[in-house]
Amino acid sequence: MxxxxxxxxxxxxxxxxxxxxxxxxxxxxxxxxxxxxxxxxxxxxxxxxxxxxxxxxxxxxxxxxxxxxxxxxxxxxxxxxxxxxxxxxxxxxxxxxxxxxxxxxxxxxxxxxxxxxxxxxxxxxxxxxxxxxxxxxxxxxxxxxxxxxxxxxxxxxxxxxxxxxxxxxxxxxxxxxxxxxxxxVDSERFHPGDQAAARRALGLPLDAPLILYVGNLKESKGCLDLIEAFPAVLARHPRARLAFVGGGAAGTALARRAQQLGIADRVDLAGERPHDQLPVWMQAADLLSLPSHNEGVPNVVLEAMACGLPVVATRVGGIPEVLPAHAGVLVPARDRAALGKALADALRREWSRGEILEQAGKFRxxxxxxxxxxxxxxxxxxxxxx
Incomplete structure (x- = not known):
């Protein structure tokens, strides 16, 4: 046709x-x-x-x-x-x-x-x-x-x-x-990799827990909620880092708020990256967070699971349809306290990469x-x- x-x-x-x-x-x-x-x-x-x-x-x-x-x-x-x-x-x-x-x-x-x-x-x-x-x-x-x-x-x-x-x-x-x-998901591109090698390629510390955000930097995507929740994570994981991969209007506010909270040395604003560079960031991370206020089904959640990453996201739109409990944690939108606790708990939890990959395999x-x-x-x- x-x-x-x-x-x-x-x-x-x-x-x-x-x-x-x-x-x-x-x-x-x-x-x-x-x-x-x-x-x-x-x-x-x-x-x-x-x-x-x-x-x-x-x-x-x-x-x-x-x-x-x-x-x-x-x-x-x-x-x-x-x-x-x-x-x-x-x-x-x-x-x-x-x-x-x-x-x-x-x-x-x-x-x-x-x-x-x-x-x-x-x-x-x-x-x-x-x-x-x-x-x-x-x-x-x-x-x-x-x-x-x-x-x-x-x-x-x-x-x-x-x-x-x-x-x-x-x-x-x-x-x-x-x-x-x-x-x-393009499984030829998004798949598990060597975390240490990915971190060396990105110039990231090898031994610090890494939370990753990928997407537009705008308020409705929950990126400002994430920066506010991160001090609660640091209280339990003092070496943790938070990386934002993406660009948008909220970038300046994120940088300013990180300074005000005294956590700027733990926050990386990596800017926009081509799609084919996202797998190495996911392979370097310990978990992905997407605390959006509204969504359909964001592909970044599916791609993270294809890399074996657990996901902490909000219970909005179609996210609960694709993210079962064995692959991530859901929290209410705009609830920064719940988000901080879920992130800290997720970093301590033992996740089954095999079960996460099995879930990701449903989306081809x-x-x-x-x-x-x-x-x-x-x-x-x-x-x-x-």
């Missing part, structure tokens, strides 16, 4: 490290279909200029368009602005191409704009939802009906967690059109893409009779 994927969740020269999960999934899907990924680039990012090289893909093709919208106001108009931006810049080519299916990845504004485009081109479409597109965006009064309409009009809605699948059904999507499809990209392929093929055919 000829498929056009439309999303903001894909790496570009303006954001090279964005959404590695979609890069991995879409490039694998393109082994079976003629797949073009058209990426919405925020006009502010475009003005700032490229930050690196675009992704190197083996099978998929990529293009982009600039997403223009009124900043700070009019969020309820972003679906229309997304569609208008796309049509103004790429409309002629989109009308010439003979696509079989449109595939939107993200609920708002991407799915809302894609629904409009599908009506314009008279094409079926599928939507994949990820987390805060339904957990947050769909809670806004003027956005919720737009998202609900876009999902109800899709031939299929793919949710990366059962919790999100439930939210799609709450928005009125028929049960038989909602599909649960967890993301996968090959299985994921085979199921996705079936969903998309079924969705491109004639609509089912009521």
């Amino acid at each position: 000829k498929i056009l994927a439309l999303t903001n969740l894909f790496p570009t020269a303006w954001d090279p490290l964005r959404a590695s999960f979609n890069r991995q999934q879409f490039d694998r899907l393109a082994r079976f279909h003629d797949l073009e990924v058209m990426v919405a680039v925020d006009f502010r990012e475009r003005r700032r200029g490229p930050r690196g090289a675009p992704p190197v893909l083996e099978y998929a093709r990529t293009s982009d368009f600039t997403f223009w919208y009124p900043p700070r106001i009019g969020r309820s108009l972003h679906g229309l602005a997304w569609y208008a931006s796309l049509l103004a810049q790429r409309g002629a080519r989109l009308r010439r191409e003979r696509y079989d299916l449109l595939f939107a990845s993200w609920g708002y504004p991407d799915a809302v704009g894609t629904a409009r485009l599908a009506r314009t081109l008279d094409l079926p479409y599928v939507v994949k939802v990820h987390g805060s597109d339904l957990n947050v965006q769909a809670n806004h009064r003027l956005r919720r009906p737009q998202i609900a309409s876009a999902l109800r009009g899709a031939r299929a809605v793919i949710a990366v967690s059962d919790a999100l699948a439930g939210k799609a059904r709450e928005l009125g999507v028929d049960e038989d059109r909602v599909h649960l499809l967890y993301n996968g 990209w090959d299985d994921n893409v085979r199921r996705l392929d079936r969903i998309l093929r079924d969705s491109a055919g004639p609509p089912s009779l009521p």
Whole structure:
């Protein structure tokens, strides 16, 4: 089939490290279909200029368009602005191409704009939802009906967690059109390794317990909760270290708070790292922590388990679906005291790496893409009779 994927969740020269999960999934899907990924680039990012090289893909093709919208106001108009931006810049080519299916990845504004485009081109479409597109965006009064309409009009809605699948059904999507499809892990890249060798490669102490955070540095990901919880860990593990791998607006606040707490010498702000450098950080660590306030199913949890790491995370979104007690600990979101205790306890606990790896083995990209392929093929055919 000829498929056009439309999303903001894909790496570009303006954001090279964005959404590695979609890069991995879409490039694998393109082994079976003629797949073009058209990426919405925020006009502010475009003005700032490229930050690196675009992704190197083996099978998929990529293009982009600039997403223009009124900043700070009019969020309820972003679906229309997304569609208008796309049509103004790429409309002629989109009308010439003979696509079989449109595939939107993200609920708002991407799915809302894609629904409009599908009506314009008279094409079926599928939507994949990820987390805060339904957990947050769909809670806004003027956005919720737009998202609900876009999902109800899709031939299929793919949710990366059962919790999100439930939210799609709450928005009125028929049960038989909602599909649960967890993301996968590249086991050739993410696997256990020699901890001492990984620490030497990163210049980290060989004998200090290491807690690792990987992700965007923003408040909703719980990184500020983690820095506040870390002194409780040091009270029981005085040599422990905390490493943040990622970039974002909260980076400055993290550095400042580490200084204020007197723990700056125990905190490493490693900055953004390419996806292929994450395994060595996971192999160097003793556990991964992701204390998010809301989530779908973050791939970093699956990748950490594939490296044999236990995970301390929050009981939000789809995380409880993939993180059993033998692979990690769940705590309430925003509960810094519970987080500190769980981290300290987890560093003392004897974990079974074999059981963690067995859990991680349930999430494979090959299985994921085979199921996705079936969903998309079924969705491109004639609509089912009521």
